[in-house]
Amino acid sequence: MPPPRAPAAEGLAELRRSGGVTELLFLYECTTLEPTQLRPIAEHLGLTVQAASHSFRRLSAEGLVEVRDGRYRPTVQGVAYLHAALDRLASDVTARLARLHVIRSTRAVAAEPVAAGEAVSLEMRDGLLTARRGAAGPSRGRAVRAAAAGRLVEVGELEGIVPIEPATVTVLSLTPTDRDDPGLSRRLRSALRETPGGLVAAEGLDAVHALREVAPSSTLRFGVAAACRAASKVGVPSTVVVAQDALPHLLAEFSGPDPPPLEVRSLPDRAKARRRRR
Numbered sequence: 001m002p003p004p005r006a007p008a009a010e011g012l013a014e015l016r017r018s019g020g021v022t023e024l025l026f027l028y029e030c031t032t033l034e035p036t037q038l039r040p041i042a043e044h045l046g047l048t049v050q051a052a053s054h055s056f057r058r059l060s061a062e063g064l065v066e067v068r069d070g071r072y073r074p075t076v077q078g079v080a081y082l083h084a085a086l087d088r089l090a091s092d093v094t095a096r097l098a099r100l101h102v103i104r105s106t107r108a109v110a111a112e113p114v115a116a117g118e119a120v121s122l123e124m125r126d127g128l129l130t131a132r133r134g135a136a137g138p139s140r141g142r143a144v145r146a147a148a149a150g151r152l153v154e155v156g157e158l159e160g161i162v163p164i165e166p167a168t169v170t171v172l173s174l175t176p177t178d179r180d181d182p183g184l185s186r187r188l189r190s191a192l193r194e195t196p197g198g199l200v201a202a203e204g205l206d207a208v209h210a211l212r213e214v215a216p217s218s219t220l221r222f223g224v225a226a227a228c229r230a231a232s233k234v235g236v237p238s239t240v241v242v243a244q245d246a247l248p249h250l251l252a253e254f255s256g257p258d259p260p261p262l263e264v265r266s267l268p269d270r271a272k273a274r275r276r277r278r
Contacts, residue, residue, distance in 0.1 A: 011092020014085065019055065022047070026055040027064060027074055027082045034071045041072070105156040110147040118143050120155055122162050127236040129162065131155055138163055167237040168261040169228045169254070170195050173244050178267050179206055185213045187267050192239060199231050199238035203250050206243040225253035232260035 015021045029041045042052040059065040064078035108122055108131040121137030123130055131153050139160040147153035172191055178184060201220035202208040211219050220227055228238040242250050
């Protein structure tokens with residue numbers, strides 16, 4: 001008898017194996033139907049008789065099914081495998097569902113006055129979930145209570161998904177020559193005017209010092225990479241100023257799964273900055 005089949009992976013991942021779903025369903029049909037022909041199995045699974053025959057041969061070679069007393073039946077090993085595979089599948093699906101949060105209602109900023117029960121569309125504006133009157137958007141719902149413009153409104157009966165395009169993280173790299181330039185503040189202002197706005201951050205002492213006259217009160221100094229990642233996910237762009245020698249460390253913090261769009265720039269040279277001021 002062939003050794004018991006060992007799963008290459010658990011649960012849903014186990015079914016990614018070529019033919020895995022078909023073989024599991026074939027084994028189930030043999031267990032519950034015990035047919036005398038392959039045609040009923042093929043019809044139940046939407047297969048050709050040839051494809052059903054191929055599944056039977058593969059499972060039979062592993063000692064999981066057989067023809068006994070004129071009927072297609074699972075072996076003892078086949079029944080054990082079927083129960084174990086379905087148990088793994090059920091456990092995996094249950095665990096995945098537990099990690100999904102089905103949102104039935106939410107709160108959003110009212111872009112305009114909204115009446116109770118009025119249909120609204122949801123969208124991201126400056127990183128904030130915003131509700132506007134009408135049901136034309138891809139994500140819709142109904143205002144639970146009335147709300148004035150700029151106030152928070154409770155939205156129920158949610159449908160659809162709010163589309164969010166990840167925003168770009170623009171990195172401005174400072175060379176040693178840039179840092180010694182008396183006109184660095186003017187060049188930084190010029191460079192920041194060309195970025196899309198959003199967050200402004202400084203990575204490291206040199207960058208903080210360079211930005212203190214440009215954006216003294218609004219510069220993000222701590223947790224820069226994490227903050228820029230979070231902002232990108234809600235569509236808010238960010239600009240990070242960093243010394244050239246600290247650039248590799250900063251870029252390494254954006255590595256890993258699901259990185260934000262990155263654009264690394266040098267500061268415009270002094271001649272270009274002077275031309276822009278004119």
